[in-house]
Amino acid sequence: MATIGIPRALAYYIYFPFWKTYFEELGHEVIESSPTTRDILDKGIKDTVSDACIPIKVFHGHVEDLKNKVDYIFVPRLVSMRKFGDFGTETMCPKFLGLPDMLAASINDLSPVMEARLDLKKGKSELFKVYSELGKRLGADFLLICRAFRRASKIQKDYEQLLQRGIMPDMAMQEVLAGSYKKAALAGREREGANQQARIPKSGLGQAGSPSGDNPCSLAVVGYPYAIYDPYINVGLISALDQAGVRVYTQDMLSHRQLKSQAFKLDKDMFWYFSNRVVQGALYYMDVKPVEGMIHITAFACGPDSIVDKFLEIEAKRRGLPYMAIMIDEHTGEAGMQTRMEAFLDMLEYRRKKRES
Amino acid sequence: MKVSFPRMGYSHLAFRWLMEEVGLECIVPPEPNNETLDLGVRYSPEFACIPFKVLMGSYLQVAEMGADVIVTSGGCGPCRAGYYWVMHQKLLEEIGVKTKVIAFEDPMCGIWDFIRKLNLFRNAGGASIRHFVQAFKTAWEKVKAIDDMEILSYEVRPYEITKGDTSRALQLSLGLLDKAKDRKEVEEARQEGLKILKEVPQDINRDPLKVGIIGEIYVLLEPSINQYMQQMLGDMGVRAERSIYLSSYTRNNTFSQGEQDVRQAARPYLNETCIGGHGVNSIGETVLYARHGYDGVIQLAPFSCIPEIVARSILPRVSRDLDIPVLTFFLDEQTSRAGVETRLEAFIDLLEMRREKKRGIKSASLITLPTPRAKFDAAPKLVAADK
Numbered sequence: 001m002a003t004i005g006i007p008r009a010l011a012y013y014i015y016f017p018f019w020k021t022y023f024e025e026l027g028h029e030v031i032e033s034s035p036t037t038r039d040i041l042d043k044g045i046k047d048t049v050s051d052a053c054i055p056i057k058v059f060h061g062h063v064e065d066l067k068n069k070v071d072y073i074f075v076p077r078l079v080s081m082r083k084f085g086d087f088g089t090e091t092m093c094p095k096f097l098g099l100p101d102m103l104a105a106s107i108n109d110l111s112p113v114m115e116a117r118l119d120l121k122k123g124k125s126e127l128f129k130v131y132s133e134l135g136k137r138l139g140a141d142f143l144l145i146c147r148a149f150r151r152a153s154k155i156q157k158d159y160e161q162l163l164q165r166g167i168m169p170d171m172a173m174q175e176v177l178a179g180s181y182k183k184a185a186l187a188g189r190e191r192e193g194a195n196q197q198a199r200i201p202k203s204g205l206g207q208a209g210s211p212s213g214d215n216p217c218s219l220a221v222v223g224y225p226y227a228i229y230d231p232y233i234n235v236g237l238i239s240a241l242d243q244a245g246v247r248v249y250t251q252d253m254l255s256h257r258q259l260k261s262q263a264f265k266l267d268k269d270m271f272w273y274f275s276n277r278v279v280q281g282a283l284y285y286m287d288v289k290p291v292e293g294m295i296h297i298t299a300f301a302c303g304p305d306s307i308v309d310k311f312l313e314i315e316a317k318r319r320g321l322p323y324m325a326i327m328i329d330e331h332t333g334e335a336g337m338q339t340r341m342e343a344f345l346d347m348l349e350y351r352r353k354k355r356e357s
Numbered sequence: 358m359k360v361s362f363p364r365m366g367y368s369h370l371a372f373r374w375l376m377e378e379v380g381l382e383c384i385v386p387p388e389p390n391n392e393t394l395d396l397g398v399r400y401s402p403e404f405a406c407i408p409f410k411v412l413m414g415s416y417l418q419v420a421e422m423g424a425d426v427i428v429t430s431g432g433c434g435p436c437r438a439g440y441y442w443v444m445h446q447k448l449l450e451e452i453g454v455k456t457k458v459i460a461f462e463d464p465m466c467g468i469w470d471f472i473r474k475l476n477l478f479r480n481a482g483g484a485s486i487r488h489f490v491q492a493f494k495t496a497w498e499k500v501k502a503i504d505d506m507e508i509l510s511y512e513v514r515p516y517e518i519t520k521g522d523t524s525r526a527l528q529l530s531l532g533l534l535d536k537a538k539d540r541k542e543v544e545e546a547r548q549e550g551l552k553i554l555k556e557v558p559q560d561i562n563r564d565p566l567k568v569g570i571i572g573e574i575y576v577l578l579e580p581s582i583n584q585y586m587q588q589m590l591g592d593m594g595v596r597a598e599r600s601i602y603l604s605s606y607t608r609n610n611t612f613s614q615g616e617q618d619v620r621q622a623a624r625p626y627l628n629e630t631c632i633g634g635h636g637v638n639s640i641g642e643t644v645l646y647a648r649h650g651y652d653g654v655i656q657l658a659p660f661s662c663i664p665e666i667v668a669r670s671i672l673p674r675v676s677r678d679l680d681i682p683v684l685t686f687f688l689d690e691q692t693s694r695a696g697v698e699t700r701l702e703a704f705i706d707l708l709e710m711r712r713e714k715k716r717g718i719k720s721a722s723l724i725t726l727p728t729p730r731a732k733f734d735a736a737p738k739l740v741a742a743d744k
Contacts, residue, residue: 051666051687077629087466089433094632097435098667101627105674117629268443271434303663306404307440314451 002138003029004114005070007062008036010055010096011078013169013225014252017176018156019074022131025148026140031070033062036232040065041330047106053299054233054329055226056095056102063103063110072114075100079119084276085269088121093272093304163252168238169229217348218247220285222312223297224274225252227328234297235334237326237341244345249291251281258284275304282312286319293322293348300329322348358481359384361424363412366578367503368603370535375496379489380482384424386415389581393418394690400448406659407582407689408575409441416445420456428478431462436633436664438575495540497604502547504602506530509554511598514591516559524588526554565596566708569646571639572657573665576688577601583657583688584697593705598651600642601635619645626671636664640671647679652708654681655701660689682708 004023006012012032020030033040036058044061066073077100084090091097100115116134120126128149135145155176162172219241221228228234228250241248251259262283263269263276270276278296285291296312298305309325316323324344326337361384362372369385376383387393389411397414405413416427432439442460449456464471479489506527514523530550537546568590576582577599590597616638620630623641630637643654656672658665669685676683684704686697 049666049669051661051669079629085434087433087463089466091435094435094634094636094663094667097629097632098627098636098671101629102667102670105626105671266443267446268431268440271437271439301404301661303404303406303437303661306402306406306409306661307437307444310402310405310444311447314447 001027001029002071003031003069005066005073005111006030006032007059007066007073007075008033009059009062009230010099010226011076013229015156017159017173018152020177021155022135022148022152023074023138025151026135026138026144028138031066033065036061036230041232045330048102049106051301053095053302055224055230055299056099057330058226058230058233059099060103060106063107067107067109067111070111073111074114074116075103077115077117079117080121081118081273083121084273085271089271090121090269090273090276091271093274164255166249166253169225169252216245216247217293217345217352218249218291219348220249220251220282220291220294221297222251222278222282222285222294224278224299227297227299233299233332234326234328235332235337237295237297237337240338240341244341246345249285249289251277251284254281254284258288262287270304270308272304275308278308279311283315286315286321291321292352293324293344295344296323296325298325298327300327322351358382359423359425360428360478361386361416361419361422361426362428364388364415364579365575365603366580367507367531368500368578370531371496371499371503374499374535375492376482378492378495379479379484381478384419384422386419389415389579398690400452402444404661405444406437406573406662408438408573408579408659409444410690411575411579411582412441413445413448416449416456416458417452417454420449420454424456427456427458429458429460431460433463433466434633435631438634491539495538495543498540498543499534499537501604502534502543502550503531504604505547506534506550506554508602509551511587511591512596513554513557513559514588515565515594515596516561516563518558518560520592522557523554523591526557529553563594565594566652566705566712567650568595568597568705568708569642569651569654570597570599570657571601571635571642571646571654573635573659573662574601576657576659578603583686584692584694586655586657586686586697586701589698589701590705593702595705597655598646600638622648626675627667632664632667634662634664636668639665639668640675643672643675643681643683644679647675647681651681652712653704654683655704656683656685658685658687660687662687682711 006016006019016032020032023030040061041058042061043064044057044059047060047064048057063073063075078092078096080091082090095102100113103110103113114134114137116130118127118130131149132142132145135148140148159172159176162176163169167175221238221241228238231237231239238248259277259280262280265283266279270279282294282296285294294312294316296309298309313323313325322344324340326340359382360376362369362376364386373383373385393411393414395414396417397410397412400417401410401413412429419427427445429442429445431442434440442458446458449458459474459477461474462470475489479486484492510523510527513526517523530546530553533550533553534543534546537543570577570587578601580586580588587597587599619638619641621641622644623637626644627637627640639656643656646654656665656669658669672683672685675681682704684700686692686700
C-alpha cells in the first residue's frame, strides 16, 4: 500500500473523483494537497519561470505541498481527451503536454512522480489501457484493476452528471465520494427546477416589473475549470456572485451533446480541449439558453485564451451581450475584483431597468 | 486578383517571383516597422504573440495597398499559429476590411482541400498545370538558394575586415538570384552569389565564439523582429548559427540528420513528441549544440509563446547537465534594440571568459580578458586577407 498525492490544481477539478476512486479501490491511500493558499502560490512562483501562467505556478506549488508527504505524486500527462476538431487533432494546452518534464526540471528532490500518458484520441480502449498499465505498475492484479476501473468510471459519470445539474465541483465531489449521489442529484434537480421558473423568458427580461428578488440575474461564467473553481486564484469570484444573488452558469453545466451542437459556428475548431469547451459553452449561453451577461475568467498571458477571449468578445459584441473578461494573475486583489464585479452587475441592473421602462 | 502573403526574412523574393510567374498580381508587404507594429497592436488581442500582431499590422498595410487575397499557412495545433488565419479574418471583418485570408492547411491532414486551394490560384492566374508545377519547383530552389546565401553570410560576417562588407555582398547576391528565371539560372545565381560572399575580405586569424540560436520560427526568421540579432552577433565577432531555416525540413543540418535526431536528443528532457511550435526542437537543438562544442545558446521566443515557455522551463536543467550557457529573449512590441544589445554584449563577454578559462590560459600578462568588442577593433591591424 502506498500513499498517492494528487495536486489540487489544473485537471483536478474535472477528473479527481475518478483518480481517487481508482487508486483507493486498488488499495492505496490518496491524499490531495490542501486548498491553494498564499504560501502554496509563493512556492510555485519560486519554482517556475516568470512567463508561465498562474495555473501552472499554482500547480508547482501544490506539488511542493505534497513533496515528502507521499510516496508518489500522480501527474498525468494529458495529451488529448477525445478525437475532435477539424483534423481530429484536438489536444490539451502544450503546458499540459510538457507538465511532468517541467516539474522534473524545476523541482529538486521530488517524490517519485507517477506519470501516465493519456492520449485518448487513439481510441476507446486507450483509457483502460493506460490505467491498467498504471495499476500493474502499482502491483495490482487484472481482476482488481477491472473492478477499480469500473467503479471509478461510474463515480466519474455520476460526478459529471452532478456538474451538469448545476452543482459546483467542490460540493459535487463531496457528495459523489461520500456515495450520496442520489440525494445530491435530487437536490440538484430541485435547484434546476427553481431555475427553470426563475429563468428569464425569451421574450424579454423580467416581464411585468417583477422585482429582481424572485428573478435573479443569470450570468454565464466561462473559463478553464482550474481558473473558475479555484477560489484562491480568482479571489472567490463565484461565491461573491452567489452572495450577490446572481445565478451562475458555467460551461461544465452543459452536456457534451449540448456543447457539440455549437461546434458548427466556428470556422475552424480550436486546438485545445478546454478551450473548445469554453467557446462552445459560451456560444450555447449566447444563443440557446440566454443569460444576461457573460464573464470570462482568463489567466495573464494564457496562450489559448488570447484567441478565445477575443473570439468571445467579438461574438458577444455582435449579439449585444454584456461581456467582461477578468484576468487573473498572482497579484489579483480582492478589492479590484469586487469593484469590477459590482460595476458589471450594476450595469446589468441598469440595462434591465431600462428595458422595463 | 491582387495577392499578398506574410513576410518572413528574405523569402519574399521567392514568393513574389512565384506569384508573378503564375500570372498573379503580387503585393509584397513592407518590412515590419513601427507603423506595422502600431497597427497590429491596436487591433490584436493583448496577449497574442508578436508574430500575430506583426502579421495583423502587415495585413492591414497590404489591404490598404489594394490586396484582395492574403495567402498564409494553417496548422493543426497545438500551437496557436494554426489558428491565426481564422482570427485574422475575423478581426479584418470587424474592422471592415474586405481582404480575404486563405490558408493552406497541412496537406497531410487534408490533401483535397490543399489541391482545391492551389487550383483556385492557378485558375486566377491562368497558368497551365505544368507551368504551375514548374514555377513551384523553381521557387523552392530559390528558397533553398536564399537560405544557402544567408547561412554563408553568417559564417563570413565575423571574419569580415570592413564592417558592412558581408551585408552588401549578401544584398548583391540576393539581387542576382532575384533575376533568375528558371532552375538553371537559379543554380548559376546561387553559385555566383556564394562566390561573391566568399570573396569578402576576411581575417582568418580571428577565433570567433560559436553561438547557436534556437526558438520560435517567426522571430528567428524575421530580422526586424529580433532586432537583426544574427547580424548583430556577427558584427560583434561571433559566429551565430541559427537552427531553423525555411528550407530546413529538406536540408540536412550541419550536424543533425533532420527532425528525428533533434527529437531523439530532446527525449531525456522532454518526453513528448509534439508540444507544438518548435518547443521540442528548442530542447533538442540545445543538446546538439552542446554536444558539438558550441560556446552558448540563445533562445528567441515571442512573449507568451506556450511551447517556448515549456522549453524555457526545461532549458535550465539542460544547461546545467551539459554545461552550456543559455540566454532567453522573450520578444514583444516593447523590445528595443539597445536593451537586446546590452544583454547580448554581457552574454558574449561571459562566454568569452568561460572559453578562456576552459582553455586554461593563465598567462600572467593577461590582466584583462579581451572582450569580443576590443578584439574586433584591434582586428584590422593584423590583416591577413583571404582572397
